[in-house]
Amino acid sequence: MPPETPRPENFEELRFRPSEPRIATTAELKRVKLGRHAEIGPRCVLREVTVGDFSYFERGGEAVYTSIGKFCSIAANVRINALAHPMERLTTHKISYRPNEYFRWLPVDQSVIDRRKDDAVTIGHDVWIGHAVVIMPGVFIGNGAVIGAGAVVTRDVAPFTVVAGVPAQPIKPRFAEPIATRIAALAWWDWPPETLYDAIPDMQALPIEAFLDKWEGRQPFLPSTTTK
Numbered sequence: 001m002p003p004e005t006p007r008p009e010n011f012e013e014l015r016f017r018p019s020e021p022r023i024a025t026t027a028e029l030k031r032v033k034l035g036r037h038a039e040i041g042p043r044c045v046l047r048e049v050t051v052g053d054f055s056y057f058e059r060g061g062e063a064v065y066t067s068i069g070k071f072c073s074i075a076a077n078v079r080i081n082a083l084a085h086p087m088e089r090l091t092t093h094k095i096s097y098r099p100n101e102y103f104r105w106l107p108v109d110q111s112v113i114d115r116r117k118d119d120a121v122t123i124g125h126d127v128w129i130g131h132a133v134v135i136m137p138g139v140f141i142g143n144g145a146v147i148g149a150g151a152v153v154t155r156d157v158a159p160f161t162v163v164a165g166v167p168a169q170p171i172k173p174r175f176a177e178p179i180a181t182r183i184a185a186l187a188w189w190d191w192p193p194e195t196l197y198d199a200i201p202d203m204q205a206l207p208i209e210a211f212l213d214k215w216e217g218r219q220p221f222l223p224s225t226t227t228k
């Protein structure tokens with residue numbers, strides 16, 4: 001900064017980039033809530049979805065009736081909540097539940113919509129979802145889980161578990177149990193931006209145990225009421 005430039009009152013805030021969500025112009029969003037720094041890539045289609053702070057969708061992602069925590073990384077072409085058609089009826093085609101698209105006077109069948117809403121998907125914090133994963137209705141994915149590329153997730157995924165395959169099966173824990181428990185208790189995803197800023201060099205440099213040893217002792221953190 002040149003010496004003649006007056007120091008702005010909010011000088012400290014210059015560490016932070018604007019926190020507004022970034023939405024690609026080709027993305028289609030209906031009834032979506034986006035957190036700070038959330039990012040929605042090109043050609044994503046999201047309906048009735050909540051996306052937590054810092055979580056991002058790469059290109060071509062789709063989600064409906066889904067709640068996503070903070071710091072989730074969602075690779076390209078992921079489909080979250082592949083909705084069910086009514087298999088018990090004469091036809092699975094939407095003519096039975098969206099007849100309004102073809103005929104006048106026949107309304108949408110609300111029972112099918114309600115059934116889908118009841119089968120929402122919930123995804124925790126810091127979940128990494130690999131390329132082209134499909135997540136089926138009603139699934140719950142715990143904090144810190146990893147879903148391998150190409151998986152079809154039909155059952156709940158436990159926190160800090162790596163799953164892969166069709167149907168997805170656990171292939172290993174992401175961390176040994178005591179480490180996972182300590183990370184869950186740290187709940188770093190709730191830290192305010194000031195704390196995250198200070199912790200990033202340690203995230204890069206320290207092995208996970210040393211990171212926990214150092215940062216577990218630092219609470220309480222700054223209040224998380226900041227709007228940055």
Ligand SMILES: CC(C)(COP(=O)(O)OP(=O)(O)OC[C@H]1O[C@@H](n2cnc3c(N)ncnc32)[C@H](O)[C@@H]1OP(=O)(O)O)[C@@H](O)C(=O)NCCC(=O)NCCS
Binds near residue numbers: 129130131132149162
């Ligand atoms: C799941 C994943 C994270 C595991 O990585 P890893 O810890 O290095 O695992 P490994 O390569 O040691 O594989 C462990 C086992 O799981 C299997 N495996 C790994 N990924 C798999 C996948 N996506 N589907 C099916 N099986 C898989 C391996 O074949 C191996 O099996 P084996 O023990 O019988 O040989 C990784 O394979 C993956 O899928 N990453 C997603 C990449 C991606 O989509 N990136 C997009 C950009 S965000």
